Every structure is written in C-alpha cells, then in structure tokens.
Amino acid sequence: MTTVLILLLLALGAYLVAVIETWTITGRFQLAAPLFAGIALLGRESIVPRKPDRIFFEVAPVLLLISAILAAAVVPLTPDLIITDLATGALFINAALVYVLVALLMAGWGPDGAYAMIGGWRFLGQLIAYAMLIVMPITAVVMRAESLLTTQIVVSQAGVWNIVYQPLGFVLFFIAAMALAFLPPFDLPTAKGELAGGVEAEYTGVRLAVFRLGRLALIITLAAATVIFYLGGWQGPWLPPWAWSAIKILVVTATMLLIGRFMPRIREADLLAWCWIFGIPLALLNIFLVGVLVLVLP
Amino acid sequence: MITGARQGTLSGLRRLVSIAMARDLSTFLIPGPDIARAHGLDFEAAGLHPVASPRHASVLLIVGAIPPALREAAAIIYAQMVRPRVLFALGTETLPPLPAADVVAGLSQQDLIQGIRQLRSAFAEGAFRPDVSDFDAPMLHVRIEYTCPMHPEVVQSEPGSCPKCGMDLLPREAQATAGHTHADHQEMDNSADRQATSTHDHGTHHTMVHDAPLEYTCPMHPEVVQREPGSCPKCGMNLEPREAQTEPTHDHHHMTHDAPVEYTCPMHPEVVQSEPGSCPKCGMTLEPHEMQDTQTQEHAGMDPHRDHSTMDPGDMAFMSMIDVTQDLPRSGDGLPMEWIEAPFGPFFPGLPGGLLLTLTLDGDTVAGSDARSLIGNGDLLLQHLSMDSGSFVERLANRDPLAPVAYRLLACRALENVAGMDIPADTACARIGALERERIASHLGWLALFGQQTGFDWLRRHAASLQLKFQQADLKQILALKPAIQALTKRLQRTPLLESRTAGIGQLAPDATLRGPVARATGISDDARSTDKTCAALGFTPVSREGGDALARLHVRLDEIAHSIALIKAAGAIELPAPAHVGELSGTGEAVVETPRGLARLQLTLEGGQVTATQLDTPSTHHLTLITPLIEQQELGDALVIVGSLDLSPWEIQP
Numbered sequence: 001m002t003t004v005l006i007l008l009l010l011a012l013g014a015y016l017v018a019v020i021e022t023w024t025i026t027g028r029f030q031l032a033a034p035l036f037a038g039i040a041l042l043g044r045e046s047i048v049p050r051k052p053d054r055i056f057f058e059v060a061p062v063l064l065l066i067s068a069i070l071a072a073a074v075v076p077l078t079p080d081l082i083i084t085d086l087a088t089g090a091l092f093i094n095a096a097l098v099y100v101l102v103a104l105l106m107a108g109w110g111p112d113g114a115y116a117m118i119g120g121w122r123f124l125g126q127l128i129a130y131a132m133l134i135v136m137p138i139t140a141v142v143m144r145a146e147s148l149l150t151t152q153i154v155v156s157q158a159g160v161w162n163i164v165y166q167p168l169g170f171v172l173f174f175i176a177a178m179a180l181a182f183l184p185p186f187d188l189p190t191a192k193g194e195l196a197g198g199v200e201a202e203y204t205g206v207r208l209a210v211f212r213l214g215r216l217a218l219i220i221t222l223a224a225a226t227v228i229f230y231l232g233g234w235q236g237p238w239l240p241p242w243a244w245s246a247i248k249i250l251v252v253t254a255t256m257l258l259i260g261r262f263m264p265r266i267r268e269a270d271l272l273a274w275c276w277i278f279g280i281p282l283a284l285l286n287i288f289l290v291g292v293l294v295l296v297l298p
Numbered sequence: 299m300i301t302g303a304r305q306g307t308l309s310g311l312r313r314l315v316s317i318a319m320a321r322d323l324s325t326f327l328i329p330g331p332d333i334a335r336a337h338g339l340d341f342e343a344a345g346l347h348p349v350a351s352p353r354h355a356s357v358l359l360i361v362g363a364i365p366p367a368l369r370e371a372a373a374i375i376y377a378q379m380v381r382p383r384v385l386f387a388l389g390t391e392t393l394p395p396l397p398a399a400d401v402v403a404g405l406s407q408q409d410l411i412q413g414i415r416q417l418r419s420a421f422a423e424g425a426f427r428p429d430v431s432d433f434d435a436p437m438l439h440v441r442i443e444y445t446c447p448m449h450p451e452v453v454q455s456e457p458g459s460c461p462k463c464g465m466d467l468l469p470r471e472a473q474a475t476a477g478h479t480h481a482d483h484q485e486m487d488n489s490a491d492r493q494a495t496s497t498h499d500h501g502t503h504h505t506m507v508h509d510a511p512l513e514y515t516c517p518m519h520p521e522v523v524q525r526e527p528g529s530c531p532k533c534g535m536n537l538e539p540r541e542a543q544t545e546p547t548h549d550h551h552h553m554t555h556d557a558p559v560e561y562t563c564p565m566h567p568e569v570v571q572s573e574p575g576s577c578p579k580c581g582m583t584l585e586p587h588e589m590q591d592t593q594t595q596e597h598a599g600m601d602p603h604r605d606h607s608t609m610d611p612g613d614m615a616f617m618s619m620i621d622v623t624q625d626l627p628r629s630g631d632g633l634p635m636e637w638i639e640a641p642f643g644p645f646f647p648g649l650p651g652g653l654l655l656t657l658t659l660d661g662d663t664v665a666g667s668d669a670r671s672l673i674g675n676g677d678l679l680l681q682h683l684s685m686d687s688g689s690f691v692e693r694l695a696n697r698d699p700l701a702p703v704a705y706r707l708l709a710c711r712a713l714e715n716v717a718g719m720d721i722p723a724d725t726a727c728a729r730i731g732a733l734e735r736e737r738i739a740s741h742l743g744w745l746a747l748f749g750q751q752t753g754f755d756w757l758r759r760h761a762a763s764l765q766l767k768f769q770q771a772d773l774k775q776i777l778a779l780k781p782a783i784q785a786l787t788k789r790l791q792r793t794p795l796l797e798s799r800t801a802g803i804g805q806l807a808p809d810a811t812l813r814g815p816v817a818r819a820t821g822i823s824d825d826a827r828s829t830d831k832t833c834a835a836l837g838f839t840p841v842s843r844e845g846g847d848a849l850a851r852l853h854v855r856l857d858e859i860a861h862s863i864a865l866i867k868a869a870g871a872i873e874l875p876a877p878a879h880v881g882e883l884s885g886t887g888e889a890v891v892e893t894p895r896g897l898a899r900l901q902l903t904l905e906g907g908q909v910t911a912t913q914l915d916t917p918s919t920h921h922l923t924l925i926t927p928l929i930e931q932q933e934l935g936d937a938l939v940i941v942g943s944l945d946l947s948p949w950e951i952q953p
Contacts, residue, residue, distance in 0.1 A: 025755060026342075036321040043315035043425070044356065045304060045380040114640035115351075118662050118934060184753050185795055192350040193648030193751035194935050201351045204380045208354065263795045264752035267935060268662075270798050 003083050010072050013224075014216035017253055021216075024257045038209060046205025049111040057110030060103045060199075061207050064214030067099035068221045075224045076151045078234050078241040089150035090138050093225050097134070097180060100218060101127045104182070104189055104199050107211070111202035119198025123189035125268055126179055129275035130186075133176035136283035137169035140290040141229045154233030161232040165293065168286040170230045172279060177222040177256070179271070181215070184260025188268055223252040300400045300420050302376075302383035303427040312426045319356060319382065320421035323347060323414070326355035326379070328372050329644070330651025331750070332743055334361045335765055336699045337405050339388070342759075344410050350647040352378040357417065362405060362699065363390040367672040368652060371644050372396055377438050382425040386417055397433055442469050514538065561586055637665055644672045644948075648751030648938055650700075652948035655925070655941060662934045669925040669941070671918075671948035683910065687713050690909040691877040694900075698949040700743070703736040703874060704893035705950075710875040712900045716887030717880050726832040728873035733891070734862035735776065735872055738783075739768045740894035741815075741855040744945045745786075748852070751942050752799060760786065773872060780863050787856050800849035804928050804940035807846060812924075813917035814896020815858060816944055818842040819850035826892035836868040848943035855945075882907045893917065895945055916950040 018034035048057065073096075074089040076082035086092050101123060108120015142148055144165065145156035163170045179186040190198040203211050227233060227248040234241030236248075306312060325346040327334060334341055339361065342348065349355050352375045360372065373395045376385065387393060389405030400420055403413030444467035446452040446460035452467070459466055514537035516522040516530035528537055561584035563569040563577035575584055643654040652673045658666035685693070691713070695706035707729055714721065721729075742765035749758030764786070767779060790796060806812065808820040817824050818841060825840040827833040841857040843850045866872065888901045896917030903911040921944045929937035 033322070036318040039315055039318035040322040040324075040356070043304075043312070043319055044382070047380055114638050114659070117638070118640075118659065121662055184755070187753055188935075191753060191935070193753055194938055196647055197349075197351040197354065201353060204353050260753070261755040263793055264749075264754040264757075264799045265935070266795055267799055267933070269933060270795075 002081060006072065006077070006081065006083050007069070009077065010069065010217055010220065013220035013249065013253075014213060016250060017216045017219050017257070020250070020254050021257050024254070024261055041209040041212075042206055044205045046203075046207050049113060049202050051112045053106075053110045053112065055110075056106040057202075058207075060107035060110055061203065061211035061214055063099055063106065064103035065210060065217060066214075067096050067103060068214055068217035070096035070099075072217070072221045072224065074150050075221065075228060076154060076233060077224075077245040079151060079154075081242065082151065085149055085151050088148045090142050090148045090153060090229075093150075094134055094138060097218075097222075098131075100180060103214070107199040107203070108189070113202050115195040115197065115201045116199050119189040119191070119195050119201075122191075122268055123182065123199070125272060126182070126186065126188055129271045129279075130176040130179035133172045133275060133279045133283055134180060136280070136287060137166075137173040137176070138229065140166055140169045140283075140287045143287070143290050143294055150228055154228050154235065157232040158235060161235075162230040166230075166286055166290050168282060169290070170226075172283055172286065173229065174226060174256075176279075177226055178259070181219045181222050181256070183219065183256055185263050185266045186271065187260070187265060188271075191265060194265070219256065220249065220253060223249045223256060226252050300382060300384045300424045301397050301431075302379070302381050302385065302400075302433070303424055303430050304381040305428065305430045306426040307428050308423075308426045316422050316425040319425050320418040323357050323417065323421075324349045324355045325357040325359050325386075326352045326375060326645070328358065328360045328375065328651065329362075329364055329368060330647075330649075331762070332747055333651055333699055334359075335743055335746070335762055335769075336702075337361060337389075338766060338769055339405070339407055339410055340763070340766055341410065344407065345414055352376075353380065355379050356383055356421075358383065358385050360385070360387045360390060360393065360396075360399070362388065363392060365672070365674050367674055368644060369393060369396060371654075371672065373433075374438065375645060377433055381430070382421070384417060384420060386413060388413070395436070444469055642938070648747070649941060650747065650946055650948055653941075653946060657929075657934070657937065659934065664929045664932050664934065664937045667926050667929055667937075669922055671922070671946075671951035671953070673948045673951065674953050683912070684908045687880050687904065687907060687909055688877055690902075690912075694914075698947055700947045700949060701736060701740060701893045701895070703732050704891050704898065707733055707875045708889055708891040708893075708898055708900050710877050711889035711891065712887050712902050713880055713904075714878050714887075715889050716885045716902070716904050717878060717883055719878055723832065723835075724871065725873065727836065727869040728871035729875045730830075730832055730836060731773070731866045731869040731872035732874050734865045734869070735768060735771065737894045738776075738859050738862045739765050741859050742768060744855060744942075748939075748942055751938055754793075754796075757790070757793075773866065773870065776863060776866055776872075783859055783863065787860065790852075790856065797849060800852055800939060800943070801845075801847060803848040803932075803936050804851075804943055805847045806924070806928070811920050812896075813920060814892070814894070815851055815854045816917075816921060816924075817896065819854045820844075820846035824897075826890045826897045833865070836865050838865060848939055851943045851945075880904065880907055893950075895921075895947055895950070898950070914952070916947075916952060918946045918948070918950045919952045921946055922951055 015034055018037075019029065019031060022033050023029050048054070071093045073083040074086050074092050076085070104123040105120045108116045108118075108123070110116070141153055141162055144162065145153040147153065147156075157165070182189050188198075189195075190200050195201065200208070200211060224245075227245065231248050231252070233248075234245045236244035239247075308316065323346050325341065325348055327341065327348060331341075331348065341359065346357065346359065352358075356379070358372070358376050358379060364372065369392075372393075376383070376396055384400045385393070385396060385398075386401045386403075387399035388403050388410060391399065391402055393399060401413050401416045403409040403416075444454050444457050446463065446465055446467055448465060449460055449462050452460050452462065454467065457467055457469070514524050514527050516533065516535055516537055518535060519530055519532050522530050522532065522537070524537065529535060530537060561571050561574050563580065563582055563584055565582060566577055566579050569577050569579065569584070571584065574586070576582060577584060637658055637660050639656060639658050641654060641656050643649050644652050646653075646655070649655060652671055654670055654672050656668045657664050691706060691709040694709040695702045698705055742761045745761035746758050746765060749755065749761060764779065764782060768776065771779065806816065806820050808817075808822050812820060812822070813824075821842055821844045823840040823842040825838075827838050828840055830838075839861075841854055841861055843854050843857070884905050884907075886901065886903045888899065890897055890899045893916075898917060899915040901913040902909055924944060925941055928940050932940065
C-alpha cells in the first residue's frame, strides 16, 4: 500500500516538476501543458536509429527511471510513509543514483550518433566532478544522526536543521545534486545549444517519454533527498508532516530549476577543476567541522 | 489533412492524441530564430515551442525564402522528423525538394498567429491517415561506392576488382560530399532507412550488409571465428554474426593473425617469453600478445580513409585499451580516441542559421574543422550584370536579412558617390539613426544567440524580446528602452560563470584583417564611422577594449549598444536611406559602411544608369577564415562559443 502510494506521489511529483519547469521557462503556469506534451509524445512514431546498440538504446531510458524510483524507496515523506527504511538508507540513495551515469552513458553510446556520444562522455567526466560531493556531505549528515537510517537522519534535525548545522555541506550537496540531475548550468550531456539535445537527441516517441519521465523523477527524488538530509524532512510547526514534506520538496525543486536559467552552462573543464580543487577540500573541512560540533555540542 | 500524417485510422483514442498534438507544437525553425526575429516574428509568443533536435519536432517552420542548398538541408531535417509532422512556410512557397507546405502564411506576426490556428486544426483532424505516402528526395538515398581494401584511392560506383591488385572491391557508404550538408549524417541515414522499411525503397544499407559475407564469432573469445552459426567451443555461448573483415586496417587481429605470439604478464610488462606459463614475479597466468609488426601498424595509423564512425566492439580484444586505440590517429594531447566527423549546422540551434561547421572531433576536442556558408549569395559579384540602380539597392538590401539597413545605406552611398551628390545634413543624421538602431537590434540578436548556445535562458529570452522592441522602435521608444539596456549590461556583469565561460576563449591578436567589434575587442579603434563627418558631428568615438577574447567581444557589443543609443539621441531622427535618382549616369564609385559586423565596402560601375559591375567586401567573409585556427584543439563547448563570438552572418559571406 505504502509502495503504491509513494509511486503515485512520485508520479505526481514528476508531473509537478514538469509544470514548474515550464513555468521557469515561459513564466506561465500551465497545469495541462505537460499532459498534452506527454500524450503527444506517445502519439508520435518512436524510431530506432540505423546502427544502434539495441540493448543499450532500449534499456537506457528505463534504467534512468528505475534508478530514480529506487532512490525514492528510502525517502521518508512522513515518519511512516516510506517504502523501506533500510539500515543503509543514506548510502542506498547514492548507490541507486550511480545508475544515472550508467543510463546516460548507455543512451550516449546506444544510438551511434555523434551528439549523443559526446553527451555520454561529458556526463562521465561530470561524474568524476560530482560523485565525491554527493558522498562526502552525506557522510557528515550521517555523523550527526549517528545512523544511516533516513528516518533517523530527519529525527536528528529536530532541534536545528542541517542547513544551519552544516551549511557548507548543504551548498556542496545541492550543487552536486544539480550536476547529478544534469540540470542547467550542469546540463552538459543534453546541452541544447551545443549538442542539440545530446543523449536525448536520438530518442523519439514513447522512448523519449520514458527518458523525460526518468529525468523528472530524478529531479524530484534529489529534491526529496536534499529535504531529508538538510531541511528537516517532514518537520515543521502547524501543518501536518506530509504537507511540510511536499512544500519543502517543491520549493527545493523550483530553486534547482530556476538557478540555471540565470547563468550560462558551466565549462566542463571548470566543473572538474573546481570540484577537485575546491569542492573536495571543502567537503573534508565540512566533515571535520561537523565532527567537532558533534563532540562539543551535547 | 497533412502530408506528413502517421499511418492509422482516426479512432477515438487517436482523436484524443491528435488534439494533444495540436496543443503541443514542438517546432524546428529554419533557417533559425535569428532570421525569424529579423523579420519581426516572436514565434514563442505565438504559441510555438522551439526544440533543438528535428527528432523532437512535429512542426517544421520555414521563415522566408531560402536558397537551394538550404532547402536540400531542410529536406533532410524534414525526413528526420518523426510522423506526424507538418510543414509550415512563412512568406515562401518555393520549397522543393521539400513537399508542398501544409500551411502557408505571410511574413508577419499576425499571419503567423493565423497560420498556427490553421496548423492546430490540421493537426487535430489529420494527424492520422490510413493511406500515407513517404517523403522521398534524392539526397536521402545512401549511395554505395566500392573501394579496394589495399588501395583506398580506388573508388568506383560499380562493384568489380581493383585495377592495381585485382582484389575484389568492397562496398561502403559514400562519404558526405560537398553538396550534402546533413545536420547529422547518421541521423539522415536513419530516416532514409526508416522510410525504406515501411515502403518500396528497401534501404540500400540493408542490401549492403546482407551482401557482405557473414562470419560468426564468440563475444568472449574473439579468436573463435567460423563461417556457420553455432556455439563457442570454449564457453558454449551462441556465436554472433558479423561482417567478414577483410580490410586490414579494420582488424588488427586478423591482419596479424600469423604474427608470432609472445606471452607477457599483465602486471609486469617486462616479463616476456615465447611459451605460455605463469609470471615468475606474481604467479599470474601470462597472456598471449602478438609481436608488434611496426610496418603494418604505421600504415594503419596513417591511413586517412579509415572509417572513424564504425565502432564495432566485436573486433576488439575484450577491454584492452591498447588494442582498441593503437590504430587511431593521435591529436595534440596524445590521448588516442575515435575521431568522429560531425556536422554542426546549417540549422544548429547554437549557431547562425545557414552556417555549416563540420568538426572532426577527437573525443570532445576539435581536431579539424571546416566552416562555410550554405547561403551562396554570390549573384551580386557578377562582373557583367545589368540592373537599374533602384532594383540594385533593393537587391543588396534584401541580401542579408540580418543587416538590411546597413546594406541599403551602402548601396545608396555608392550610387551617390558615382553621382558626386552631397546629402543634406539632416538626412545624413536620420540615416545614422536607422543604422545605429539596426546595430542595437543586431547586437541584441547576437546576445540572444549566445544565450541560446550557452543555455543562458534568461539572456536568450530577454535579449530576443528587446531586439524585437528595438527593431521598429521610433526615437521616443528607443530612449525609453535605455534603462532596460543599462539593466541588462549590469546584470551581465554580475552573472556567475559568464566570465569563466568566455574569458581567454578565442583569443585574437590585433590584426588588419579583423573588422568591427571583433577588431575593436583586440584594442584596435578601427571604425568606419570615425571617418564619417556626420558621425563625428554626432559625437562618435570608437568603442574598444583590450583582451581579444570572447569576453572582450561581448563587452564591446554591450558598449556599442549603449553608444548607439547616444548617437540616435544626438541624431534626433530615424529614416531609412532612399536611393538617389541617378538618371543616365555612367562612372564608378565606392562607399563604405560600418555594418553591425564591421566595415563593408562596395565598388560599383554604372553605365547609362545601369549597374554593370560590383565588388563587395564584407566582414563575415574575412572572419570565416579565423574559425579553423581558433578552434583547433579546443573543447567542443569552447569551440562553439568562439564561432558564435565572431557573430558571422552566413548571408553576407561571399562564396
């Protein structure tokens, strides 16, 4: 029952992400637009490129969707509304999302097209930049909660949210999450003006619909992960827990989608250099600071 | 009814789908958004949703008349679009080889909106049809040519044997030739193939594959190769078919199959022996290696005819990077990767429409490039033309939709020079007003394209809407827009990542061949307006910046927008130049105009009032040659920013 409910909420969340995304681009709230776009995609032909790696080409969109759903399985929306409260929940999110890279690489290689292939390579490079900045801030979050249980992580923020307790970790995680969801300005693998869609370029019809759904689910899952790690999850006054979860997740999603509109796409070389030169030392510093705080504060 | 309908009867569910499609008009724009805006069209406000890949589009929108080479490229784009698809033409009906447009409308926002209404109803009613015919055009067919595996210079259109060595020639797909300008060669083939599967034309590609001898090999044990299907004697897996490899450059293993084998330890390369066994240092089983045959290797490495787009993991040893990469050409960084040739354009979302940039990519680094314009605007260069002066001015003005005022002014000035006329000061001022207004609009259009290219969506939309406002603005409106320009400039100075994206990219040294903002960004204050008395009287001073990189070019354009507003204010009027009446005059004349892209020069000869010879020199023609040296060894994203920062107009490039 919980599983079905969470899956339905994930679908609803993905739909809302699409609505918010349209809003950030056109400035208009069009509740029905993603519905029409989705149906239209299903009505179009879905063609296979001429020399595909058929397995990679077919599996990639599905894998992207699956990895987002897997990660969503350990995200608690209320103390009880969680598919499985794994003892290794915090790490499981990271483990599930590794398949995003695999899916994009497959989508890049599968169609045997130049733009897609370069998009796949770019995301492989991007992984080297963001991967450590996902794991290391999570480490600091776990240190405070003294547990990998995602519910326990939320409970540990009862007094002070992690965004206040470890702001540095929040900034790093937020940036890395955007890079993982290949949202602008980190949309290197799909870059419209540089690769005409990149890894997405060769997908059409139903396959494209699955790919886009996977991307939307990934965004909402990462926003939810940000909320439980740093924004106190379901906690908040007056409103019921589910409402707080929903509000926080949608606000984080909107922020993630808005930021990229106001700056040009980052250069891949800069992303790599900055993440290694500044990101990792800062993440280590964050772990150290949180360690000191955990020891000093009761 | 739409010609690009998808096959099927319009049942209840499909009716619903059709209605959804009519609401969601994903549009691919030809020649590009820059031209649409130059015609004053705001297609997003009209309800079209632009997409970057023709694969994702259901509407192909053609804006204005386009030359034959672009129509050919557009036909390929149309074939790449999945059905149902519609063709929507604005201001033109000459489309072959494209099919007739489903909806035709005039070149104005009003007509565009009207046309979209028609488009929606056409979609809702005709997205599915039981009898669909395929779109076919000559450029969609894959041509097969035959070549000798040993003598790549032997290429012919018929099968046969090599005149040099007598070997049977092998079929291969013909490489994209000069006239073929695909947005993506592979994509084009797909669509040709897709259509082939549904109709009469059985794809040449299939025939080719089936005619080639097949052999069967184990995916895990590449040394197992046999003519018949079966299972692997080593692991029992089903053997997989592949084309028999006879080209030596394609298959290192087969080529050197008889080469002596030596055994070496994967961890200790210094351990080499001629017999199998285990490593004396670590005990690992030694792996067989073919002894290097330096001669063949060199030959393979230098062979320029290697088909880099073929990536068949089947002929590579499992996971051996050395085997995979040893025949590949090396680029500057020494890291061997597959080189791929990819076309960017002529309708690439981040480049000016009509510009074809073919990049040879080594990974995502540019190893080679070729840039040219597909517009082919050479008709005015004819030495023996005869045209009355009035229509000559119109021809030159309509030649470049991105700078019509500047070229109109150029033609008028040249005619006046022949006639030895002097222009009244107030007319001259009003002309400057029109020229500067165009410069502002053009620079804003460039900013919008830059925003599009770099995914800076706010800039794309904001600059585009400002451009549309400036284009037809009168004096009062322009002065009212001044704060918006100031705000834009301020915003861009504070934009994160903008500097890192452009600083040091596309560095140019001061050079006499540079023109316009590109030259002035290298610190040269070279501007044709400096020598113009009217401009000097209006308080013109050339804008220049040090740096010579893409960032400096961005800032020069921003400064020029501000300066142009000041000039328009000083000029006090805006008036399009009108051609002087020259009568039966004969003689030669010359004129220069600082167009938004730099100095353009026109020399013309009049005989009895007829223009008989012209010579035109445009900035983009010079800047086009900068591309190849500038983007060599640059990362793809940087290379595109460099090409974009030159602000080329394919319409003014001389063939």
